[in-house]
Amino acid sequence: LDETVLLNIIIEQETADLPFDPKAWNAWVQRMEALAVPGAKDFLDKVRGLGSRVHLVFMSDRTSALDSFTTGNMRSLGLLKDGDIVLSKSGKADTKEARRRCITTGESGSDARCKAYKPMSIIAKFGDSLRDHFEVYGRKAALKTLDDPRWTTEDFVLPNPMYGQFARYYK
DSSP states (O other), X not given: OBTTTEEOHHHHHHTTTSOOOHHHHHHHHHHTOOEEOTTHHHHHHHHHTTOTTOOOEEEEXXXXXXHHHXXXXXXXXXXXXXXXXXXXXXXXXXXXXXXXXXXXXXOBTBOGGGGGSOXXXXXXXXXXXXXXXXXXXXXXXXXXXXXXXXXXXXXXXXXXXXXXXXXXXXX
């Protein structure tokens, strides 16, 4: 979601060279001022044009307490449509891998929101962070993903010059 569909350049400029501040981030999300990443709306509209069997799932590590602001911002930009799914982080154990399992199996432990979805196949993932694709931590684990056959067939990287694990691990 962030830096693949929503562009958070303004908050990045406001907090340049400062450590991540959850209060500043939450205030930013609540202002609903994120812009659309250039080309994102056109791409999403083309994907929706593939038919009713294709669903867009947006994942974010934004907390679920910010959902109404996130979805409001996305709707105002034409990025979120009826039938799309937004899966934000509901707690520490709610990793992106757990949320992908929610989509592919309709289950994720005791997470009730997953039961609302029939199991779906993931045909492509787009993200700016290594953990948007693989739940890995540390340089050694990150380097093991380089030969994964899903790169460029299921997993696509949209480079983010502002922050992220790619900058840290693949120097």
